[in-house]
Amino acid sequence: MEQFGAPQHLIDEVKQDQVIEILPMNWSVVIWFNEVCDLMRYRHDGACLGFDLVQIQTESQMNQREFTKKEFNGLRTMSKAAARTINKVDA
Incomplete structure (x- = not known):
């Protein structure tokens, strides 16, 4: 990042460890999201649609995934949150 001229405060921010607490009841959804996060849709202008x-x-059918x-x-809630983050929408 330094070679590309990034400001030091951004470099320091990226290097910080980030801890995210996941409630046990949400763990299966987080794992599932991580496994399918490449299945997002995008508009022609690059906006993420979830x-x-x-x-x-x-x-889910191909992997015989069972879910409630x-x-x-x-998963849909995480998809919406990810799309807002990707699109830099504060909502």
């Missing part, structure tokens, strides 16, 4: 739910359904309605809703 998960492609048809691909999520296909992935609560887990599916949790």
Whole structure:
């Protein structure tokens, strides 16, 4: 980063350890999100639209993944949050 001229305060921020606490009841959704995070949809202008739910359904069938309605809703919530973050939307 230094070679590309990044300011020192940004370099220091990136190097900091970040701790994220995950409640045990959410662990399966976080693992699932991590496994399918490449199935996001994007508009032609690069804006993230969240998960492609048809691909999520296909992935689940192909991998014989079983999930509850609560887990599916949790995955959708994470998808929306990820899209807002990718699109830099404060909502």
